[in-house]
Amino acid sequence: MNTVLVPFSEVLGADHATAAIMRGSWYEIDLDAIRHNYRQLRSHLPRHVKIYACLKRNAYGCGAGPVASALAKEGVDGFAVASLLDAIAIRQEGVSHPLLLYPGALPSAAPTIESLDLTVSVSTIDELVQWRTAMTRPRVFIKVDLGFFRAGTTPMEANKILATARGLADVDVEGIYAHMSELPTAQPSDAHEQLDRMRTILRDAGVLGLRPAVVMMSSTEGVLNHPDMDFDAVDPGALFFGLSESDNPTRPVTLRPALKSISASLVSVKRLDASLGPVPAIFGINSGTTMGVIGMGWGDGFPRQVPSDAVGLIRGKRARLLPPAHLEHIRIDLTDVPEARFGDQVVLLGRQGDQSITHEEVATSWGTDIVGLYAQLRDHVPRIYTAKQTRKGNPQ
Numbered sequence: 016m017n018t019v020l021v022p023f024s025e026v027l028g029a030d031h032a033t034a035a036i037m038r039g040s041w042y043e044i045d046l047d048a049i050r051h052n053y054r055q056l057r058s059h060l061p062r063h064v065k066i067y068a069c070l071k072r073n074a075y076g077c078g079a080g081p082v083a084s085a086l087a088k089e090g091v092d093g094f095a096v097a098s099l100l101d102a103i104a105i106r107q108e109g110v111s112h113p114l115l116l117y118p119g120a121l122p123s124a125a126p127t128i129e130s131l132d133l134t135v136s137v138s139t140i141d142e143l144v145q146w147r148t149a150m151t152r153p154r155v156f157i158k159v160d161l162g163f164f165r166a167g168t169t170p171m172e173a174n175k176i177l178a179t180a181r182g183l184a185d186v187d188v189e190g191i192y193a194h195m196s197e198l199p200t201a202q203p204s205d206a207h208e209q210l211d212r213m214r215t216i217l218r219d220a221g222v223l224g225l226r227p228a229v230v231m232m233s234s235t236e237g238v239l240n241h242p243d244m245d246f247d248a249v250d251p252g253a254l255f256f257g258l259s260e261s262d263n264p265t266r267p268v269t270l271r272p273a274l275k276s277i278s279a280s281l282v283s284v285k286r287l288d289a290s291l292g293p294v295p296a297i298f299g300i301n302s303g304t305t306m307g308v309i310g311m312g313w314g315d316g317f318p319r320q321v322p323s324d325a326v327g328l329i330r331g332k333r334a335r336l337l338p339p340a341h342l343e344h345i346r347i348d349l350t351d352v353p354e355a356r357f358g359d360q361v362v363l364l365g366r367q368g369d370q371s372i373t374h375e376e377v378a379t380s381w382g383t384d385i386v387g388l389y390a391q392l393r394d395h396v397p398r399i400y401t402a403k404q405t406r407k408g409n410p411q
């Protein structure tokens with residue numbers, strides 16, 4: 016297996032990348048799993064349906080640039096992100112596919128948006144006017160709110176905005192899209208009501224001769240369970256990282272998790288003695304115990320309150336993490352691992368020897384679900400990409 020270091024090698028140069036890894040903490044991202052998940056989706060979708068991979072939040076913590084590059088080679092049709100930083104990371108990889116910005120960027124960023132050849136989202140006439148003022152020839156997707164009560168025009172206004180935009184010679188209307196409601200109150204019937212709202216908009220648009228080339232409304236939940244929402248394109252995100260909330264999806268894809276491990280190192284090991292004074296009761300350990308310090312903390316995505324049953328794997332054994340977490344450090348009880356040494360690797364998610372810590376365990380100890388766990392991955396922590404297929408031009 017090759018280990019490919021990106022994007023640190025590109026940003027910092029190979030020596031610095033190595034140094035970053037030497038710090039001893041990293042996330043291991045399995046690009047093969049992401050490719051596999053893409054292929055699964057592609058094989059279950061009709062050929063004419065385009066895939067815009069949603070890589071928001073730095074590709075759910077997995078690195079927008081490298082993930083986009085891998086998916087581009089697989090034949091993905093386009094991308095969507097909310098943050099301009101993610102769009103920049105994708106373009107810096109030399110990926111020139113269509114790239115849609117969800118609501119997030121503002122017209123003050125127009126020069127960057129133009130230079131990166133991005134498509135913006137428009138939900139109101141005011142937004143349309145502002146983008147048109149700021150840009151020479153804006154490319155837009157009209158965003159519709161079908162009942163999520165978030166960004167997007169109301170269904171009633173959709174065709175007015177579409178007609179206005181289509182009437183402007185210097186505006187390219189590339190498509191219309193919506194994000195299905197995922198509010199906790201959503202009932203299965205809500206999905207059909209939302210689909211009906213989209214169909215009504217499209218029927219009226221058709222009568223007026225306004226139907227845009229791309230209609231898109233399925234994210235992970237939609238694409239897995241509602242094939243009748245395929246239209247021309249889909250924009251799932253979570254799916255590529257192996258994240259799905261459907262146990263028995265209509266489209267029986269098998270997904271693999273993109274996050275393979277979270278690793279840190281022991282940056283300190285010591286035997287406690289009476290000269291430190293009494294051991295604080297919160298640690299649940301005694302004087303005479305060996306205690307380690309891991310080089311990761313709540314500044315690296317951990318919760319400040321590590322639950323008392325959270326563990327790390329060291330020398331193939333499970334060892335208890337000792338709350339609370341600190342900005343860059345967490346304590347670990349090494350009483351049962353006397354062979355532990357300064358610099359040892361501690362696995363906080365993933366496998367070590369015959370032990371493993373699952374995504375579910377970590378999500379629970381971080382007080383979130385698995386999507387939340389990915390969202391908590393921090394951009395400053397080095398990511399190591401493992402893949403059988405290596406990326407051209409990177410150090411091994």
Ligand SMILES: *Cc1c(COP(=O)(O)O)cnc(C)c1O
Binds near residue numbers: 069250
């Ligand atoms: C987040 C998002 C998606 C992707 O959602 P997943 O559940 O991750 O598939 C698609 N479209 C829009 C507009 C989004 O905000």
